[in-house]
Amino acid sequence: MSRLSRVLAACLVAALTAAGLAALPVHAEDEPVSLRILAINDFHGNLKPPPAGIRVADPADPAKTSMVPAGGAEHMASLVKLLSDGQPNTIFVSAGDLIGASPFLSAMFHDEPTIEAMSEMGLALSAVGNHEFDEGKDELLRMQNGGCHPTEGCRGPQRFTGAKFHYLAASTFLAGTDKTVFPPYEIRTFEDIPVAFIGLTLKATAGIISPASAAGLDFRNEAESINALIPELKAKGVQAIVVLIHEGGWPSGGMNECPGLSGPIVDIVKDLDSAVDIIISGHTHQAYVCTIDKRLVTSADKFGTLVTAIDVKLDRTTRDVVSATATNIVVDTTLPKDPAQTALIDAYEKVAAPIANRPAGSIAQPLSRVPNGAGESALGDVIADAQLAATAKGGAVIAMTNPGGIRTDLARRDDGAVTYADVFASQPFRNQLMTVTLTGAEIKAALEQQWLDPARPRILQISNGFSYAFDPKQPAGGRVDAASMMLAGKPVDPAASYRVTLNTYLALGGDGFTAFKGGRDPVVGPYDDEALFAYLKANSPLAPPPRDRILNRAQ
Incomplete structure (x- = not known):
């Protein structure tokens, strides 16, 4: 028996004892x-x-x-x-x-x-x-x-x-x-x-x-x-x-x-x-x-x-x-x-196996959903990149996704392989993608809504080529530095229009991101899990990106 098994077995015995697993004696009628x-x-x-x-x-x-x-x-x-x-x-x-x-x-x-x-x-x-x-x-x-x-x-x-x-x-x-x-x-x-x-x-x-x-x-x-x-x-x-x-x-x-x-x-x-x-x-x-x-x-x-x-x-x-x-x-x-x-x-696995076992590609390392100090995760970056890739032909230049929709790390098997079931485990909500038009000012307004709960901010995961800096110590509405918002090396113009890909949950104002509800000219794209599946197939073996798109100036 391994050390972990011994630890768990000891925990179980102790817990069952504490919980009084032994059969209870027959009580007198005045007993509880x-x-x-x-x-x-x-x-x-x-x-x-x-x-x-x-x-x-x-x-x-x-x-x-x-x-x-x-x-x-x-x-x-x-x-x-x-x-x-x-x-x-x-x-x-x-x-x-x-x-x-x-x-x-x-x-x-x-x-x-x-x-x-x-x-x-x-x-x-x-x-x-x-x-x-x-x-x-x-x-x-x-x-x-x-x-x-x-x-x-x-x-x-x-x-x-x-x-x-x-x-x-x-x-x-x-x-x-x-x-x-x-x-x-x-x-x-x-x-x-x-x-x-x-x-x-x-x-x-x-x-x-x-x-x-x-x-x-x-x-x-x-x-x-x-x-x-x-x-x-x-x-x-x-x-x-x-x-x-x-x-x-x-x-x-x-x-x-x-x-x-x-x-x-x-x-x-x-x-x-x-x-x-x-x-x-x-x-x-x-x-x-x-x-x-x-x-x-x-x-x-x-x-x-x-x-x-x-x-x-x-x-x-x-x-x-x-x-x-x-x-x-x-x-x-x-x-x-x-x-x-x-x-x-077993009965359900027999029905699910042909779809679940489809190969998606491979990853050089597991892709973690754990964020760094700026709220950015390796898996979040990859998912945003996948959604941009899936909608770029339709004019999208930025993709954003909500961290709550990423439910687990993207694991790899011993040979680095990833299946559709692995992809689905990371993105189980199967939201459809939607590309909308937003101004630079509207994008900033949406980013400011990441701190609706300042104690537990919801930092959106963003696609490669888009970057910005924030300071959580600043007052509401002023946490994102507008001058730091860059797209393809150029400043984001508050008055200019940009095609932005979101999942339908965000596009409809989910997680309190009501600024996205003003998006215009919506075009519906593939499902988020399908976008990630296709991106892995096209880019394997995929390595974790550097997580340098978002800067927290308070650190």
Whole structure:
């Protein structure tokens, strides 16, 4: 057994022990009712273990950490069964983003495989996440109810019948109404004690999905939406309340620690009615077990690498939560593979393989999406260059893409080869390209919108030949130095017109880049993944570019 395997095995044993895996003894009637909640978040269609795994501390020396393999539906299903074994009351839930921004195997089938995998695994309830809305409300309703895709039909190995679990959407309303897209909560009973599970996504969802997908929907304040339900739940005799919320924070400690937590979830929890007992969070792709305002708050990393085991005691008289503890447990890839999950994955792979295995070319080194101090990444540069190459014959001179659309590094096999599945993993949204006319002043205005959230700017990735400098310490509207904006070695003229290629998400004002909505004379081009695939074929072996297009003057 390798050192990493020993570390992971030790972590798993310690975690299972901490989570109280052993069968519970029979309690007297005045003893609390035991409930185990198993929780995940941000699975994003990772039916197979993600390449990066997860970083864990060595139990023998917590100062040392190692990256270990983790995740995959086959191993998660086995862990869920293991953690449920011997427990009188168990429920498996999600805090959203089960689907969307998924690897090729799930995304090719519009995430039907993931819905089927989670249903087979016994998932009971899930909050809607922002990525649940990537293809719009009607497509999400199809995920719940089943049926063939409206334009691509039934492509999978069997007819899609929809989720066996229930989506919850307490803060997502049909615009102009008080009707939620899905039920706001569901009540489950454990030994005659009702427990309410409220599910919802972040208020900012409309700003981080495409404007077309957000049309007709109203995403309301998280805490207010939850608090508004408390009188109704109490009237139904519910005292124990669990929130599944697709919003989170950023910790400073290990996956089962919380020495410091920042981010939206902190204020949301503090604003919640005291009747709320437990908060299962997500969205930020972090792992933590925290106490905020005397309430348990958890998150289980991303891509199915962790399952949170939450052990709850319910008072038989008051019917309320008297205690709750949690442990994040690694989805160890040495766990046996669940046969039902293996069969499901194999069935979809047989259909997907001919497309997934198409050779795209080769790369000299992996292309990282990790940005430098100016927000520029090697993969971002290559993607922008690919989009410019795909649209240059139509007059494009600049291409820009949003960093949030780049989901993973572009990996290489031992021989440097890259397949279509690898390309798709990096750009899973499959946005169409659109070339529009913008003035130099409009381009600058769009670049200034990179700091709508100064604490977490969204630096656009730009094509070769275009460059500029910025100073994040300057006031809003003055961070980009207009004189530094250069195209093909010449200053960008504020009054001149330029043909700029964007994906449709940006062109419609996605991520808050409303300046792009003024683009004129739109010409629709290929899909972004097809542009990158063609660029690799034409330029292999491709080396990482130098990342010198954007200058941060504050460094």
